[in-house]
Amino acid sequence: MAKTKNVLSPKLSLILLNIFIIATIAAVANAGSNDLGSRSSKTRRPWPFKKLNKSVVLMISSDGFRFGYQFKTDTPNIDLLISGGTEAKSGLIPVFPTMTFPNHYSIATGLYPAYHGIIMNTFTDPVTGDVFNKGLQPKWWLGEPLWVTAVNQGLKAVTYFWPGSEVPKGSWTCPKRYCPRFNNSVPLEERVDSVLSHFDHPEDEIPDLLMLYFNEPDKAGHNYGPDDPRLTNAVSRIDKMIGRVIEGLKKREIFDEVHVILLGDHGMVTNCECNEKAIYTDDLADWIKIPAAWIQSYSPVLAINPLWGENVENQGEKNAEVVAKMNEALSSGKVKNGDFLKVYLKEKLPERLHYSESYRIPPIIGMVGEGLMVRQNRTNSQECYGDHGFDNKFFSMRTIFVGHGSRFRRGKKVPSFENVQIYSVVADILGLRPAPNNGSSLFPLSLLLPFGATREIEYEV
Numbered sequence: 084m085a086k087t088k089n090v091l092s093p094k095l096s097l098i099l100l101n102i103f104i105i106a107t108i109a110a111v112a113n114a115g116s117n118d119l120g121s122r123s124s125k126t127r128r129p130w131p132f133k134k135l136n137k138s139v140v141l142m143i144s145s146d147g148f149r150f151g152y153q154f155k156t157d158t159p160n161i162d163l164l165i166s167g168g169t170e171a172k173s174g175l176i177p178v179f180p181t182m183t184f185p186n187h188y189s190i191a192t193g194l195y196p197a198y199h200g201i202i203m204n205t206f207t208d209p210v211t212g213d214v215f216n217k218g219l220q221p222k223w224w225l226g227e228p229l230w231v232t233a234v235n236q237g238l239k240a241v242t243y244f245w246p247g248s249e250v251p252k253g254s255w256t257c258p259k260r261y262c263p264r265f266n267n268s269v270p271l272e273e274r275v276d277s278v279l280s281h282f283d284h285p286e287d288e289i290p291d292l293l294m295l296y297f298n299e300p301d302k303a304g305h306n307y308g309p310d311d312p313r314l315t316n317a318v319s320r321i322d323k324m325i326g327r328v329i330e331g332l333k334k335r336e337i338f339d340e341v342h343v344i345l346l347g348d349h350g351m352v353t354n355c356e357c358n359e360k361a362i363y364t365d366d367l368a369d370w371i372k373i374p375a376a377w378i379q380s381y382s383p384v385l386a387i388n389p390l391w392g393e394n395v396e397n398q399g400e401k402n403a404e405v406v407a408k409m410n411e412a413l414s415s416g417k418v419k420n421g422d423f424l425k426v427y428l429k430e431k432l433p434e435r436l437h438y439s440e441s442y443r444i445p446p447i448i449g450m451v452g453e454g455l456m457v458r459q460n461r462t463n464s465q466e467c468y469g470d471h472g473f474d475n476k477f478f479s480m481r482t483i484f485v486g487h488g489s490r491f492r493r494g495k496k497v498p499s500f501e502n503v504q505i506y507s508v509v510a511d512i513l514g515l516r517p518a519p520n521n522g523s524s525l526f527p528l529s530l531l532l533p534f535g536a537t538r539e540i541e542y543e544v
């Protein structure tokens with residue numbers, strides 16, 4: 084009879100078991116965070132933390148950081164962000180064309196180039212004849228970049244050489260203190276230290292959004308190609324700069340509070356100026372002669388704007404004839420490397436490229452094979468180097484994405500995604516109302532922990 088007093092009811096057993104499991108999970112969670120070395124018992128605080136008392140995003144772009152460069156050499160600092168944060172498992176997908184200005188501005192606005200207006204690094208406005216060459220006239224730069232969204236809604240933003248950030252727009256005037264003028268000779272160390280110095284200001288002056296640009300390893304990639312030891316040195320250098328960022332944040336006891344996003348704009352592939360790797364438009368002469376004056380860009384994107392003259396009618400039909408004749412030549416088997424170039428009316432380009440809805444895009448676009456180049460005629464050059472700008476379906480054009488900070492899960496890998504999604508992610512972290520953009524409004528949910536959640540939640544689910 085009395086024995087029953089010592090036997091726990093099934094319900095009570097379950098409660099005790101749950102308490103035991105929760106305690107064990109908490110112990111494991113704490114052990115895990117100590118292992119990262121970034122949270123001593125002295126600095127561990129419940130979220131939201133007290134030091135900054137607001138969400139802060141520091142986005143760092145490493146130009147031309149091809150996905151996979153992190154495996155070329157030891158990158159302990161990038162690895163630390165990856166192990167403590169969320170990584171795009173197979174890299175970040177750039178927008179087409181996979182060039183620097185279109186991609187940096189897509190990251191900033193969440194818009195494809197056809198909608199933000201920077202359709203290439205350089206192009207000609209077909210209506211006015213004005214040439215865009217990375218200039219700062221506001222008329223070229225459409226859409227609403229993150230720094231504008233931030234200041235329009237009362238937050239503070241700092242940009243350091245991010246393409247497009249010097250253009251005045253909305254409430255953003257690019258004040259010198261928060262928006263230094265582009266000068267690629269400024270050492271990377273100075274860029275990092277300058278950005279970090281904003282965290283030493285009085286609390287109400289600390290920016291909410293900081294966007295920092297490194298021009299490497301793109302420069303080394305172009306000069307030497309992606310497989311040269313000098314490129315590997317440039318990757319090491321970027322890792323050291325990430326280390327400098329991490330150390331600077333740790334010294335200020337805010338490494339766990341600042342959301343650090345490390346990404347790139349595109350990848351890099353070997354390109355050789357030689358007959359084996361080139362397609363010559365003069366080789367199409369038996370089918371159609373393409374005047375050099377029609378060609379705005381040869382490669383990695385062949386962009387043709389036929390100059391028919393105002394009196395010629397049915398220009399659309401004539402453009403279609405040019406495309407048909409070019410493709411007939413290229414698929415004839417008689418044009419060297421013809422299989423590696425396909426020509427489209429821009430309206431007929433694959434939809435996945437989102438590259439038609441702008442009058443600035445020339446009417447005829449040629450998609451060039453990975454690592455090949457288009458030229459008018461043969462030269463004796465045999466030089467090899469690196470290039471990008473090709474179809475964004477090529478793996479070599481992918482770059483990195485890592486997010487670290489309280490809204491990013493630790494050690495999480497997510498499938499590759501397009502960089503137009505990033506605008507909404509940053510807006511979500513900062514509590515901003517996003518401007519209309521090409522990303523999915525649901526995407527931040529798939530990448531981020533809910534606002535106000537603690538990172539320990541991930542251990543309970």
Ligand SMILES: [Zn+2]
Nearest residue numbers: 146147183348
């Ligand atoms: Zn670039």
